[in-house]
Amino acid sequence: xxxYDQPPQFEMKEFFRSLASLEVQYGVNEADLLLSTLARxxxxxxxxxxxxxxxxxxSDGLKLDWEIFAQTKYRTLQxxxxxxxxxxxxxxxxxxxxxxxxxxxxVAGTRTYRVSDPANTSDTARVNVKVDSETGRALSxxxxxxxxxxxxxxxxxxxxxxxxxxxTAPELEISRFLCWEFxxxxxxxxxxxxxxx
Numbered sequence: 001x002x003x004y005d006q007p008p009q010f011e012m013k014e015f016f017r018s019l020a021s022l023e024v025q026y027g028v029n030e031a032d033l034l035l036s037t038l039a040r041x042x043x044x045x046x047x048x049x050x051x052x053x054x055x056x057x058x059s060d061g062l063k064l065d066w067e068i069f070a071q072t073k074y075r076t077l078q079x080x081x082x083x084x085x086x087x088x089x090x091x092x093x094x095x096x097x098x099x100x101x102x103x104x105x106x107v108a109g110t111r112t113y114r115v116s117d118p119a120n121t122s123d124t125a126r127v128n129v130k131v132d133s134e135t136g137r138a139l140s141x142x143x144x145x146x147x148x149x150x151x152x153x154x155x156x157x158x159x160x161x162x163x164x165x166x167x168t169a170p171e172l173e174i175s176r177f178l179c180w181e182f183x184x185x186x187x188x189x190x191x192x193x194x195x196x197x
Contacts, residue, residue, distance in 0.1 A: 003119075006049040049073075052119035054182065068093050068182060072119035080161065081125040084170040089162045093118060093182040097154040098143050099126055113139060113174070115159065127161070127172050138177040158183035 023029040053069040055062040071077060071092060080090045092115070099114035101107070110128040117123040129136045142153040158178040165171035178189050 001052070001054050004049070004051040050119045065182070067091075068118070072117060075117065075120055075123060077115075077117045077125075078120065078123040081123070081172065084163045084172070086163050086165060086167050086170050089160060089175065091158065091160050091178065091183070093156070093158050095121070095154050096139070096142065096157045096159070097152045098139075098145055099152075100145070101128070102126060111136065111139070111143060111145070115161070115174075118156070125161075125172055127174050129174055135174050135177045156181055158189075 020031055020035055021029070024031045024035070051069065051073045053072065054065045056065050076090070077092050077094065080088070080092070094115040095118055096113055096115050099112045101110075101112040105128075106112075107128055109132070110130050113127050113129055114124050115127060116125075129139060131140075142155055144150070144152050157180050159174050160176040160178060162173050162175035163170045164173050164175075183189060
């Protein structure tokens with residue numbers, strides 16, 4: 001496994017900014033809109049970059065697992081969650097844990113799970129899963145609410161997420177649970193259930 005964690009950095013060539021008067025610097029006067037926009041340090045900082053990737057053993061030696069590298073470097077899970085589009089589907093390697101439902105959004109017969117990116121753990125989404133569904137049965141081993149387990153259990157998994165529902169109110173769902181662990185790195189895809197007649 002390789003972890004690369006680059007904190008926010010300043011691009012010095014763009015760091016030259018407007019100077020504020022002493023009154024503004026010491027808080028006697030407020031900066032006007034133009035000065036506050038041009039002089040804000042955050043406008044010159046590059047975003048932090050976190051990448052977590054794994055290598056897999058092959059007959060040709062160690063090879064980079066591209067799916068995890070691309071997901072963590074380009075934050076594809078965050079983009080998928082923030083830009084909902086009904087019918088959109090994506091396969092993600094995630095940390096998954098049972099979570100409490102959003103206030104007032106608990107649905108009978110479902111449990112709420114939180115999926116998060118392995119490198120950018122602030123990139124999360126809550127998903128309601130029907131308890132009696134195939135995915136619900138697969139995820140039941142990490143359930144802690146209402147059981148003897150009194151603390152959350154976090155596991156790695158590979159899931160297929162899908163935006164369902166109506167165009168005006170899209171809902172995120174786990175359309176298929178592929179495997180525990182990351183697919184291709186110890187995780188083997190579970191066979192797709194046979195269609196019901």
